[in-house]
Amino acid sequence: MKAHIVLFCSLFCMLSKGQVQEEVTVKRTLKLMGTRFEITVIAPNEDIGYLDIDEAVSEIKRIEKMISSWDEASETSLINKNAGVKPVKVSLELFRLIERCKKISExxxxxxxxxxxxxxxIWKFDGTMKKLPAKIYVQRSVENIGYEKIVLDTLEQTVYLKDTGMRIGFGAIGKGFAADKAKELMVSNQVKAGVINASGDLTTWGTKTSGEKWLIGIANPLSKDKVFSWLPIVESSVATSGNYEKFVMLNGERYSHIIDPRTGYPTKGINSVSVFAKNAELCDALATAVFIMGKDSGIHLINQIDGVEVVVVDSDNKVQKSSGIIFDKKQ
Incomplete structure (x- = not known):
C-alpha cells in the first residue's frame, strides 16, 4: 500500500498595500485512479494555479484510460482479452512502458x-479469511505469472501474452507513471514548481515559494502520525510501500497483502519501503520489488543503481538505508 508520506508545502504570499500578490501555492485533493491524489503548484495567482491543476488532472485521466484493466475499452484490457490468442498493436507510449516493466522485472x-x-x-484481506490456503491452490495461483512470457515486437509495436490465462496490470507502477506524465506536462507548460502526490507515489519539481526545498516526512509504520525523519528533495520523486494497514492474522502470524508473484505467498520481514529516484515510475516499481526481495537483497540492489536510494523499516521497526541516505531528524 502506498501511503503515509507527509508533505509540507508552506504558503508564502507577499501582500502589502499597493503591491500585487506574487507567487502563490495552490493545492487540490481529489480521487483519481481509485486513490487519493494531491496536486500542488506554484503559480502567479490562484486562477492560473487551478487551471494548471485541471490540465494535470486531465493528463492523469488520459493515462488511466490507457492502463486500466477495469476499463474494457482500454489498450491494456485488449491485451488481456487476446492472451494466448494473438498479438495486439498498442500505442508507442504503452509499448515503451511495458518494455521498461520487463527490464525492471529482469x-x-x-x-x-x-x-x-x-x-x-486466494488471499483475502477483508476479514473473511480464517485459514491458510492449501499449498496446491497457492501453486496454481502463480502458474500464469512470468514476465518472460510477454512477447514484444518492436517493429510491429505489438504485445502478446503467451498463455491464455495471463493478464497484465499496472497496480505497482501505474500511479508513479501517471504522476511523472502529469509533471512532464506541467513543466512543458512552464509551471515553475509543484508536487504531485499519488497516495504516496510523489514527484516534485522546483521549490516552495520561499525558495526552500520540498520536505518529505517518512512516517513510522507503527505510528503513522509521527515522522521519524525529514528528507529535503528537489527535482526528485519518492514512493512508499507498507504492510501496516492491509494484512491478515492466521495462527498467530501476520501475513502482508503484498504477495511475492514468484511464490504466491505474502512477503515477510519488512514493514515499509521508501524509494527515492528521479522518476516516480521507477520509485513505485522498486518500492514493491524491495519489499518482496527483503531488506538485505533489496538494499544491495539499490546500492548498485545510480541515482536511487531506499529507506527500509523492518518487521522489528528498525531503520535500514542505502548508502546515499542522510537523515535530518527534524522535530
Missing part, C-alpha cells in the same frame, strides 16, 4: 512483475 529477478495480475485471488 533486474529484480521477477520480484516486480506486471503479470502478477494473472494470480488467482
Amino acid at each position: 533486474i529484480t529477478d521477477g520480484a516486480f512483475d506486471i503479470t502478477y495480475a494473472s494470480m488467482d485471488k
Whole structure:
C-alpha cells in the first residue's frame, strides 16, 4: 500500500498595500485512479494555479484510460482479452512502458512483475479469511505469472501474452507513471514548481515559494502520525510501500497483502519501503520489488543503481538505508 508520506508545502504570499500578490501555492485533493491524489503548484495567482491543476488532472485521466484493466475499452484490457490468442498493436507510449516493466522485472529477478495480475485471488484481506490456503491452490495461483512470457515486437509495436490465462496490470507502477506524465506536462507548460502526490507515489519539481526545498516526512509504520525523519528533495520523486494497514492474522502470524508473484505467498520481514529516484515510475516499481526481495537483497540492489536510494523499516521497526541516505531528524 502506498501511503503515509507527509508533505509540507508552506504558503508564502507577499501582500502589502499597493503591491500585487506574487507567487502563490495552490493545492487540490481529489480521487483519481481509485486513490487519493494531491496536486500542488506554484503559480502567479490562484486562477492560473487551478487551471494548471485541471490540465494535470486531465493528463492523469488520459493515462488511466490507457492502463486500466477495469476499463474494457482500454489498450491494456485488449491485451488481456487476446492472451494466448494473438498479438495486439498498442500505442508507442504503452509499448515503451511495458518494455521498461520487463527490464525492471529482469533486474529484480521477477520480484516486480506486471503479470502478477494473472494470480488467482486466494488471499483475502477483508476479514473473511480464517485459514491458510492449501499449498496446491497457492501453486496454481502463480502458474500464469512470468514476465518472460510477454512477447514484444518492436517493429510491429505489438504485445502478446503467451498463455491464455495471463493478464497484465499496472497496480505497482501505474500511479508513479501517471504522476511523472502529469509533471512532464506541467513543466512543458512552464509551471515553475509543484508536487504531485499519488497516495504516496510523489514527484516534485522546483521549490516552495520561499525558495526552500520540498520536505518529505517518512512516517513510522507503527505510528503513522509521527515522522521519524525529514528528507529535503528537489527535482526528485519518492514512493512508499507498507504492510501496516492491509494484512491478515492466521495462527498467530501476520501475513502482508503484498504477495511475492514468484511464490504466491505474502512477503515477510519488512514493514515499509521508501524509494527515492528521479522518476516516480521507477520509485513505485522498486518500492514493491524491495519489499518482496527483503531488506538485505533489496538494499544491495539499490546500492548498485545510480541515482536511487531506499529507506527500509523492518518487521522489528528498525531503520535500514542505502548508502546515499542522510537523515535530518527534524522535530
